[in-house]
Amino acid sequence: MANVGGFFKNVMSEMRKVSWPRKKELTRYTVIVLATVAIMAVFFALVDLGISEFFRWYLDL
Incomplete structure (x- = not known):
């Protein structure tokens, strides 16, 4: 204990040294x-949207 x-x-001693x-x-x-x-x-929403649209277009061929 x-x-x-x-x-x-x-810990308290080290926290006093923190800037x-x-x-x-x-x-x-x-x-x-x-x-x-x-x-x-x-950015990632646009990339996701682009990939989703590509696969929709590709699967409709």
């Missing part, structure tokens, strides 16, 4: 991530 207490003490982003940086990073996810979602 002493090891568990020492573990959490070490946390400022609010402005965090906002910028969040916007970048959301924009990237949206762009990738649109």
Whole structure:
């Protein structure tokens, strides 16, 4: 049980050393991530639509 207490003490010590982003940086990073996810979602939706249409056309031959 002493090891568990020492573990959490070490965790807290290490967390104090972490360089946390400022609010402005965090906002910028969040916007970048959301924009990237949206762009990738649109890209894969278009690719899926294209592949689906190709197979519909191919199977109707």
